[in-house]
Amino acid sequence: MIPELGHFALILAAMLAITxxxxxxxxxxxxxxxxxASGAPLAVAGFIAIGISFAALIWAYxxxxxxxxxxxxxxxxxxxxxxxxxxxxxxxxxSMILWVLVLAGCSAAVAGFGGSLPSALQARVQAVMxxxxxxxxxxxxxxSNPFERIWPPPPDGQGLNPLLQDIGLAIHPPLLYLGYxxxxxxxxxxxxxxxxxRVDAAWGRWVRPWSLAAWSFLTMGISIGSWWAYYELxxxxxxxxxxxxxxxxxxxxxxxxxxxxxxxVEKREALKVWxxxxxxxxxxxxLLGTFLxxxxxxxxxxxxxSDPARxxxxxxxxxxxxxxxxxxxxxxxxxxxxAGFFAPISREGGIVLNNLLLxxxxxxxxxxxxxxxxxDLLTGQMISVxxxxxxAATAPLALPLVMAMAVGPMLAxxxxxxxxxxxxxxxxxxxxxxxxxxxxxLAGWHVLSALGFACAFWLLAGAVxxxxxxxxxxxxxxxxxxxxxxxxxxxxxxxxxxxxxxxxTILGISGMGLATEKLVAVPPGGSTTFxxxxxxxxxxxxxxxxxxxxxxxTITVLRDGRVxxxxxxxxxxxxxxxxxxxxxxxxxxxAGDLYAVLGEERDGEAVLRLHNNPLAxxxxxxxxxxxxxxxFSLSDRRIRIAAPARRxxxxxxxxx
Amino acid sequence: MSFFDALRRRARAWLRRAAGALGxxxxxAAPAAMRPDSRxxxxxxxxxxxxCVSPAFxxxxxxxxxxxxxxxxQRAREIxxxxxxxxxxxxxxxxxxASLARDLRRIVREQVERGASNEQxxxxxxxxxxxxxxxxxxxxxxxxxxxxxPALALLGGLFAIWRxxxxxxxxxxxxxxxxxxxxxxxxxLQGDPKA
Numbered sequence: 001m002i003p004e005l006g007h008f009a010l011i012l013a014a015m016l017a018i019t020x021x022x023x024x025x026x027x028x029x030x031x032x033x034x035x036x037a038s039g040a041p042l043a044v045a046g047f048i049a050i051g052i053s054f055a056a057l058i059w060a061y062x063x064x065x066x067x068x069x070x071x072x073x074x075x076x077x078x079x080x081x082x083x084x085x086x087x088x089x090x091x092x093x094x095s096m097i098l099w100v101l102v103l104a105g106c107s108a109a110v111a112g113f114g115g116s117l118p119s120a121l122q123a124r125v126q127a128v129m130x131x132x133x134x135x136x137x138x139x140x141x142x143x144s145n146p147f148e149r150i151w152p153p154p155p156d157g158q159g160l161n162p163l164l165q166d167i168g169l170a171i172h173p174p175l176l177y178l179g180y181x182x183x184x185x186x187x188x189x190x191x192x193x194x195x196x197x198r199v200d201a202a203w204g205r206w207v208r209p210w211s212l213a214a215w216s217f218l219t220m221g222i223s224i225g226s227w228w229a230y231y232e233l234x235x236x237x238x239x240x241x242x243x244x245x246x247x248x249x250x251x252x253x254x255x256x257x258x259x260x261x262x263x264x265v266e267k268r269e270a271l272k273v274w275x276x277x278x279x280x281x282x283x284x285x286x287l288l289g290t291f292l293x294x295x296x297x298x299x300x301x302x303x304x305x306s307d308p309a310r311x312x313x314x315x316x317x318x319x320x321x322x323x324x325x326x327x328x329x330x331x332x333x334x335x336x337x338x339a340g341f342f343a344p345i346s347r348e349g350g351i352v353l354n355n356l357l358l359x360x361x362x363x364x365x366x367x368x369x370x371x372x373x374x375x376d377l378l379t380g381q382m383i384s385v386x387x388x389x390x391x392a393a394t395a396p397l398a399l400p401l402v403m404a405m406a407v408g409p410m411l412a413x414x415x416x417x418x419x420x421x422x423x424x425x426x427x428x429x430x431x432x433x434x435x436x437x438x439x440x441x442l443a444g445w446h447v448l449s450a451l452g453f454a455c456a457f458w459l460l461a462g463a464v465x466x467x468x469x470x471x472x473x474x475x476x477x478x479x480x481x482x483x484x485x486x487x488x489x490x491x492x493x494x495x496x497x498x499x500x501x502x503x504x505t506i507l508g509i510s511g512m513g514l515a516t517e518k519l520v521a522v523p524p525g526g527s528t529t530f531x532x533x534x535x536x537x538x539x540x541x542x543x544x545x546x547x548x549x550x551x552x553x554t555i556t557v558l559r560d561g562r563v564x565x566x567x568x569x570x571x572x573x574x575x576x577x578x579x580x581x582x583x584x585x586x587x588x589x590x591a592g593d594l595y596a597v598l599g600e601e602r603d604g605e606a607v608l609r610l611h612n613n614p615l616a617x618x619x620x621x622x623x624x625x626x627x628x629x630x631x632f633s634l635s636d637r638r639i640r641i642a643a644p645a646r647r648x649x650x651x652x653x654x655x656x
Numbered sequence: 657m658s659f660f661d662a663l664r665r666r667a668r669a670w671l672r673r674a675a676g677a678l679g680x681x682x683x684x685a686a687p688a689a690m691r692p693d694s695r696x697x698x699x700x701x702x703x704x705x706x707x708c709v710s711p712a713f714x715x716x717x718x719x720x721x722x723x724x725x726x727x728x729x730q731r732a733r734e735i736x737x738x739x740x741x742x743x744x745x746x747x748x749x750x751x752x753x754a755s756l757a758r759d760l761r762r763i764v765r766e767q768v769e770r771g772a773s774n775e776q777x778x779x780x781x782x783x784x785x786x787x788x789x790x791x792x793x794x795x796x797x798x799x800x801x802x803x804x805x806p807a808l809a810l811l812g813g814l815f816a817i818w819r820x821x822x823x824x825x826x827x828x829x830x831x832x833x834x835x836x837x838x839x840x841x842x843x844x845l846q847g848d849p850k851a
Contacts, residue, residue: 235751242746274820338820356813363809371802381798384740386748386791393806519722 003068006056007147010097013049013104014137016042020107020130024123028195036119039126040111046133047108050101054088057097057146061088066153070094070146076157076576078547079165086170092294092310093146095173099290100136102174102181107133110185117206124192125185132184135317143310159576162548168228176221176248180286182214183251186258187283190276191325194332199272204265207279209634211262214282215255216630222248223623234582234597236517236611238619241390246369247289250362254282257358260351268413270340270348273333274355280329284322285362291318292369343415350408357401364393395448402455402506405499406462410469424469428461443514452510459503463496494633498626505622511592511615521605531594531612534558540598540606548572553598553606555585569598569608588617723765732768735777736761740791748791760789 020042027035060068061084064077074091075084089098107129114122140146189207193199225248230238239245258278264271291314342348368385375381406428410421432454439450468474470492471485518530527536538554552570556563567585574581587594592614599607723729736750741757749757749764760781767777781789793799801808834842 237751240746240751352817356810356817360806360809360813364805367802367805371799375798379798382786382788383793383799384788384791385793385802386738386740386746388738388792389802392792393803397806397810 002056002059003065003147003149006053006060007145009049009053009056010137010141010147013046013053013100014134014141016046016049017130017134017137020046021127021134022130023127024130025127028120028123028127031120033119036123039123039130040114043104043107043111043126043129046130047101047104050097050104050137054097054101057094058085058088060147061085061094064157066155066157067149067151068146069148069150072150072154072157074157074159076159076547078576079159080546082167082170083165086167087165089173090169093140093144095177096136096140096144096294097146098174099177099181100133100140102177103129103133103136103184106181106185110188121189121192121196121203124195125188128188128191129184132188132321135321139310139313139317143313159547159574162572162574162577162579162581166228166232168224168232172221172224172228175217175224179214179216179218179221179248179255180251180290182210182217183255183279183283183286185210186214186279187325190279191328193276194325194328197332197335199265199276199336201266201269204262204267204269204275207275208259208262208266211255211259211279211282212630212634215252215259216627216634218248218252218255219623219627219630222252223620227620230616231584231586232581234584236515236584236595236597236609236613238512238616241368241387243369244293246365247292250285250365250369251282251289253358253362253365254278254285257355257362258282260354264340264348264351268340268342268348270338270342271352271355272339273336276333276336277329278355280322280325284318284325285366287314287318287321291315342413345411345418346416347408347411347413349416350404350411353404354401354408357397357404361394361397361401364397365390368393399451399455402459402502405502406458406465409466409495409499425462425465428458428465431461432458439510446514449510449513452506452513456503456507456510459506460500463500463503466499467493467496490636491633494629494631494636496629497632498629501622501625501627501629503622504618504625508615508617508619508622511618512613515611515613515616517609517611519599519607519609521607523605526605528608528610530610532559533564533594534561535596535608535610537606537608540601543570545572547576548574550583551598551601553596553608555596555608557587557594565594567594567596569596571598590617592616723769728768729765731774732761732765735764735768735774738778738791739764739781740789742785742789 020039023035023042024039027033027038057070059065060071061075062081064071064075064084066072070091070093074094075087079087088094107126110117110122110125110129114125117125186207189203189210193203222245225245226238229240230236258275258281261271261275261278265275291311294310294314340348368390372383372385375383406425407418407421410424411418435457436450436454439446439453443449467485467488468481470488471481473481476484516531518528520528520530522528522535522537524537524539527534529535534557536556536558538556540551540553543550543552550570550572552568555567555569557565557567565587567587569585570583572581572583573579582597585596592612593616595611595613597609597611599609601607723732733750737748739749739760741747741749741752741754741760743754743756744752747757749760763781764777767780772780778790782794787794793802795803
């Protein structure tokens with residue numbers, strides 16, 4: 001009964017989405033206030049309907065309802081309750097429901113916070129959101145219905161991939177989807193602006209918080225995914241340039257460019273057409289990411305072959321939305337008058353450089369990800385494009401980006417002088433140079449890592465210099481500077497924090513460049529030396545978990561004969577699904593991770609793979625700091641208070 | 657033929673090639689002419705399909721083929737990072753424990769031990785397994801566009817910026833210096849803080 005309720009709620013949501021796609025848009029075109037006002041309640045109703053549907057699916061999972069095909073395929077009664085629930089979105093159908101739920105949630109949030117939006121803009125935004133929602137609801141209902149029943153019910157489910165029974169993976173997709181779908185909102189704003197033929201500062205003021213929020217979630221989502229790969233896959237790597245990873249990186253790169261150019265629209269009303277284009281691009285790449293992952297074209301040829309209908313459906317959706325939006329862009333964009341001129345060396349100029357480099361990196365990742373596919377389709381040649389290519393092709397673009405990152409925020413708007421800014425950054429350059437030399441002196445001839453450390457410290461020092469400069473350190477008394485620093489707009493603090501976060505992530509990546517590993521076979525009681533520690537294998541024993549059996553090793557890590565850590569890597573065997581996983585033991589400290597993996601046992605010896613990953617945790621901490629900076633920026637008074645300004649202006653215009 | 661048929665064809669070709677690759681590898685550095693026995697093709701394909709389904713299958717590496725000399729071992733690892741495990745989704749042979757990856761690791765180490773240079777080892781593997789094994793695609797006509805992407809994107813972007821600035825030729829952003837009248841007004845607005 002409950003799954004049927006969920007199914008009906010989903011159909012209801014699709015009907016609401018159809019209404020939401022047309023009524024407000026029609027109202028906006030005719031200037032009918034009542035029709036325009038229908039957008040917000042329809043969005044909220046759609047959110048509630050999809051929420052009911054999602055709750056019904058969670059219910060089916062929590063009670064292990066084996067009459068539901070989706071539950072049978074992905075769950076099992078022996079699974080812990082937490083993973084039964086997170087398993088709801090750990091599969092294709094459930095994750096698509098989560099996708100539309102997040103989309104409807106964003107739509108409802110626009111309705112809730114958007115009271116001060118001009119009603120025509122609000123109506124058009126809601127209509128576009130409704131169209132996106134409709135497409136994906138149709139996709140679920142026609143190709144991926146999670147509420148399908150089976151009779152007679154099998155005695156129990158077929159389990160879930162044990163790799164997915166993990167807390168990291170439980171929170172990774174929702175965060176990623178919040179990011180992807182957040183760009184649906186900026187997309188809807190861009191399309192609405194194209195229909196209206198008007199982009200102004202008030203538009204930028206609305207797009208900016210949404211792009212910030214989406215960016216913040218996407219940053220968290222990507223970093224948690226990377227962290228998951230790091231500790232769960234057991235190879236000690238954190239980024240593999242895998243097509244699925246690239247799929248999430250592409251909207252992030254375009255979204256980062258959007259985030260910056262939206263500032264220019266808001267402050268100076270320049271780069272308007274370009275910002276609209278970026279907003280379209282960010283969501284187009286989000287959709288592409290969904291297509292690549294969900295269709296399995298690049299990831300897993302096998303799941304794809306089983307159901308090409310899904311791939312075709314998403315490809316059609318992608319085509320309709322992207323082609324539609326870009327056609328609208330080509331038609332309407334030339335009508336938008338450029339404004340807000342600026343000199344090449346200025347804050348705007350810096351952001352143009354940021355956009356140029358970020359978009360170039362986006363192009364490289366995009367082409368690199370899809371090139372093998374298209375080359376094979378066109379010529380039948382098979383090539384691999386892997387990490388060595390991406391590292392070599394993106395690094396030369398990333399380096400100038402990082403160098404400009406510390407300079408840009410200190411440039412004045414409209415027209416700036418480069419030399420005084422460089423003079424205020426000389427000490428940051430010295431810190432960077434020192435880091436470069438110290439790395440080479442201490443770690444040996446690792447030029448790339450040394451360059452990475454230099455970049456990291458350049459950014460960290462640059463963020464400090466930016467805040468110090470704004471506070472007037474050196475030009476006024478310290479007490480005065482402190483007060484000024486405290487009263488700086490939160491957006492300024494947010495930018496500095498996020499830029500410093502990038503520095504912290506680069507610090508971690510550079511540290512990982514110095515990682516070492518050792519593969520060794522040790523008998524119980526035996527020991528090996530690695531990374532300045534003595535690693536003693538105490539023994540390997542059997543261990544029984546809730547739905548797996550495991551072999552667990554106990555390794556004592558000693559320094560100078562004193563025990564510093566005890567590490568317990570294990571190998572798990574899941575009888576349901578008959579799969580093995582390796583559970584790495586990780587000892588984290590600010591200086592880095594010690595990482596141990598247990599391999600096979602033979603001839604009385606156990607194979608151990610030991611990694612020393614200097615500064616590894618900072619990679620993900622840095623991403624957290626970036627997201628924190630975005631959140632800080634979001635709490636800026638201007639974003640909370642100033643938004644109603646446009647309505648008052650519009651009313652004043654209407655009255656005049 | 658539709659796009660998706662082509663994709664499926666590609667998937668099959670991939671598996672075939674993977675099966676062929678194992679044929680080579682199981683003979684160690686055997687001549688490239690070795691072909692997998694057709695009787696085995698079916699089970700092999702199935703095994704590969706299973707192999708590819710999830711990375712969970714990957715174990716953590718074996719100590720059988722390790723070079724004694726740490727410098728040589730380090731070199732072998734660096735070479736291995738550039739080579740694709742043909743049957744895996746997107747892993748290098750150093751990051752996979754599929755049996756093909758094991759065999760490739762052994763081949764690389766044998767070559768390194770014989771004193772071959774990095775380039776020679778790469779060439780040896782490239783010759784036998786084709787472009788697909790190289791994670792860094794080789795420079796050739798068909799990869800020209802790929803390798804040119806960074807430069808093309810950058811130049812294209814610069815051209816677009818140049819055109820946009822020229823088309824929207826600003827009426828000037830004003831003179832660089834304040835006029836005397838503006839300066840006086842500014843002074844009046846700022847006032848003297850001590851006064």
